[in-house]
Amino acid sequence: MIDENGVPAERVLEGIRELRAGDRPVHGGRLFAYVYDPGVDGLDALAVAAYAESAHVNGLDPTAFPSLLAMENWLVGAAGGLLGGGPGGPAPDVVGSVTSGGTESLILAVKAARDARPELTAPRIVVPASGHAAFAKAAHLLRVTLDTVAVDPATLRPSVADMAAAIRPETVLVACSAPSYAHGVVDPVAGIAEVAAAAGVRCHVDACFGGWTLPYLRRLGVPVPPFDFTVAGVTSISVDLHKYAYAPKGVSVLLHRDATLRAPQFFAYADWPGYTMVNPVLASTRSGGPIAAAYATLRHLGDDGYLRLAAATRDAVDTLAAAVRGVDGLRLMAEPEATVVCFTSTDPALDLFVLVDELTARGWHTQPQLRYADLPASVHLTVTASVAPRVAEFGGDLAAAVAAARRAGPVELPAELVALAGSLTPEALTPELIAGLAAGLGLGGSAGTPPDRLAMVNTLLDAAPAALRERLLVEFVGLLQRPTW
Secondary structure, X not given: XXXXXXXXXXXXXXXXXXXXXXXXXXXXXXEOOOOOOOOOOOHHHHHHHHHHHHOOOEOOOOOOOHHXXXXXXXXXXXXXXXXXXXXXXXXXXXEEXXXXXXXXXXXXXXXXXXXXXXXXXXXXXXXEOOOOHHHHHHHHHHOOEEEEEOOOOOOOOOOHHXXXXXXXXXXXXXXXXXXXXXXXXXOOHHHHHHHHHHOOOEEEEEOOOOOOOHHHHHHOOOOOOOOOOOOOOOOEEEEEOOOOOOOOOOOEEEEEOOHHHHHHHOEEEOXXXXXXXXXXXXXXXXXXXXXXXXXXXXXXXXXXXXXXXXHHHHHHHHHHHHHHHOOOOEEEOOOOOOOEEEEEEOOOOOOHHHHHHHHHHOOOEOEXXXXXXXXXXXXXXXXXXXXXXXXXXXXXXXXXXXXXXXXXXXXXXXXXHHHHHHHOOHHHOOHHHHHHHHHHXXXXXXXXXXXXXXXXXXXXXXXXXXXXXXXXXXXXXXXXXOOOO
């Protein structure tokens, strides 16, 4: 409950620090998901100071706060210039908007494509199965049908022919990834954009994950295929600044090849007695803090700084991939093309979910990925520049974790849980059944306290069909998110 009397500022901050003590470390190069750390001294302090300068500025009305408009336009120009836009380039008329993150950018890309075709009563989008789940979220929220295209189990990419075959008269958008989040491979953007253009359909490149690094990796000699506005059929691109531009959460940029393509992204409403609402993004009121922090980060690091960070990241990726190759029983899902190392197990006695727990126990926080179609479960590492100084330690810890996982053996679910996972439907889940499952998996503790080891939870989810998996996750997370009285 809210305090009867105010709490002194320092005590409040002490309480926050105590709560933060249980979090994953956001610095230090041992967290391979969720946060992006360049390991640059003083950058956090600069971003926090810039955030504070504009925290109470409201992006709702750019005429009232032109400082925010100027910073947003600068960020769009920086992203556009990096990705083939701007004067003298193949896309001189690129425009864009700053959003709260990649999910919002993808939702807006789908909205713009849908609203550009108001004559369609049942619009559809075509997305590779490896496309980010935010496309599914966009389709759900915007009532657009999602047509997914399978990826080749060997290349982890969709074929251009399959993407072309999925395009229908009702298709308003075709999407591809540069790279895909799960495995870090770049889709055949040029071919996909070509077939989309031939069908008269927009093509969006989700470069939220790699859009800020791929241009720098190309300059360092990495063979990066064409993926940006240099590809004629690409009509929009999203790139997250809170990923490899190393800005604080949450800042993304959605770019369109020209203003006509962007126009349906806006929402305007005047049929009420208040102010006329005009929003380029989903939110109305927006704090200027994240935009100012991103502006300060990009200005401070500069082009040469990002090139150095990309080089450090590339070297860390190479070393991590070599460590995986050196362990019997592990296999890279793909040779690294960007900033992802993803591997799976080839040994039935080596349970990946147990391995993830063993790595966590050694201070390495990785991301398990469950089975999908013909693709095995895998372990995902998002590699940032801060990993470089620690990367030499990973090989020995990985070998030790693998040995410990082999000694522990694969997780064996109780027979009744296996039976439930194979027979239950989402509709059959009752509160009592969910409570029993949660207790059996160690999820019945106090609110906000997930268990230290999650191998059994991941094994159950891995065994469940996708629809049941979704419902179980919703219920399990709901058990963690309970009010504190």
